[in-house]
Amino acid sequence: MSLAQLVSFAPKFLYSQLFVRLPWPKSDFTGQTVIITGSNTGLGLEAARHIVRLGAAKVILAVRTVSKGEAAAIDILETTGAIKNVIEIWQLDLSSYASVKAFGSRIWSLNRLDAFIQNAGILTTNFSVVEGNESIITTNVVSATLLALLVLPKLRQTATRFNVRTRLSFNGSDLQYIAKFKEADSSGSLFDALNRKEGVDMNDRYPVSKLLLLYTVRELAARSPLTPESNVIITYFTPGACKTEIFRQEKGWLEAAAIQAFNTLVCRTVEVGSRTVVYSVDPGLGIEAHGAFLMDNAVAS
Numbered sequence: 001m002s003l004a005q006l007v008s009f010a011p012k013f014l015y016s017q018l019f020v021r022l023p024w025p026k027s028d029f030t031g032q033t034v035i036i037t038g039s040n041t042g043l044g045l046e047a048a049r050h051i052v053r054l055g056a057a058k059v060i061l062a063v064r065t066v067s068k069g070e071a072a073a074i075d076i077l078e079t080t081g082a083i084k085n086v087i088e089i090w091q092l093d094l095s096s097y098a099s100v101k102a103f104g105s106r107i108w109s110l111n112r113l114d115a116f117i118q119n120a121g122i123l124t125t126n127f128s129v130v131e132g133n134e135s136i137i138t139t140n141v142v143s144a145t146l147l148a149l150l151v152l153p154k155l156r157q158t159a160t161r162f163n164v165r166t167r168l169s170f171n172g173s174d175l176q177y178i179a180k181f182k183e184a185d186s187s188g189s190l191f192d193a194l195n196r197k198e199g200v201d202m203n204d205r206y207p208v209s210k211l212l213l214l215y216t217v218r219e220l221a222a223r224s225p226l227t228p229e230s231n232v233i234i235t236y237f238t239p240g241a242c243k244t245e246i247f248r249q250e251k252g253w254l255e256a257a258a259i260q261a262f263n264t265l266v267c268r269t270v271e272v273g274s275r276t277v278v279y280s281v282d283p284g285l286g287i288e289a290h291g292a293f294l295m296d297n298a299v300a301s
């Protein structure tokens with residue numbers, strides 16, 4: 001992060017974290033079917049809890065490990081008092097393109113799909129290759145995009161068939177603002193540059209993945225304008241910094257202490273952060289949200 005980046009990013013970030021009060025979600029999801037990826041824990045779980053409480057007919061927890069999804073479902077049912085068949089658990093592993101494609105096919109078994117929240121993501125400083133690309137790029141960008149392309153036709157179909165506006169959202173980050181993204185300066189394929197282990201800056205990789213995701217969402221929205229045949233709002237949002245398990249990688253004591261201090265002083269609770277996740281697919285979103293970056297439950301750019 002350069003000094004100029006820090007100076008422009010820090011005040012906006014701190015204002016959002018420390019002074020913005022996000023409203024308790026109240027929108028009506030009655031009768032809707034909503035899918036949330038990575039919803040066994042963290043922001044996805046809390047967003048699923050809200051959406052069940054707000055009356056959705058079906059909430060599908062798209063999770064890597066079915067047993068974790070089942071535990072999450074029990075937790076949501078206990079806290080909301082919802083009836084059991086509101087929640088379904090579907091297996092999805094974003095580190096496997098076969099799993100993503102199988103999930104994309106399964107979506108056609110649904111009668112309707114009103115909202116799809118692409119929430120799952122990883123943060124690691126370990127370099128590894130999955131499905132031919134560095135793992136953060138595969139999970140946070142390529143699989144998220146592939147899944148979106150598979151889901152979009154179903155969202156369009158629901159919008160037309162039920163005369164509603166459907167929504168597709170991506171959980172991004174405001175860390176995109178501080179991505180150094182030196183790979184962009186190399187000649188040749190960007191994927192080749194991102195896959196080069198020598199000299200890689202893995203501290204920069206997560207912000208880079210979210211920046212690439214933002215570019216992808218902007219392009220996707222531009223290629224999928226709002227029309228009567230494609231009444232699907234596509235958004236990219238930041239939940240802000242939240243006290244989740246996203247930094248779950250093993251850490252030294254100094255790093256763990258720094259994260260603990262950051263969590264205590266700056267981070268939102270998971271529930272508060274999840275209000276942004278719910279807002280990203282709010283049934284009342286206006287056309288100005290299409291292709292937009294949402295921050296603090298408003299269009300930021």
Ligand SMILES: NC(=O)c1ccc[n+]([C@@H]2O[C@H](COP(=O)([O-])OP(=O)(O)OC[C@H]3O[C@@H](n4cnc5c(N)ncnc54)[C@H](OP(=O)(O)O)[C@@H]3O)[C@@H](O)[C@H]2O)c1
Pocket residue numbers: 037038039040041042043044063064065068092093094095096119120121122139171172173174238239240241242243244245246247248
């Ligand atoms: N927390 C923050 O401060 C913050 C800030 C900005 C953006 N975000 C974004 O918010 C989203 C949710 O993260 P979180 O903070 O709630 O973290 P989290 O508690 O670690 O949750 C991440 C979720 O993603 C799932 N996941 C990871 N890899 C997966 C894969 N290959 N296939 C399917 N699911 C996978 C995890 O499943 P398992 O439990 O099975 O691993 C988990 O359910 C992420 O996209 C993250 O980048 C978070």
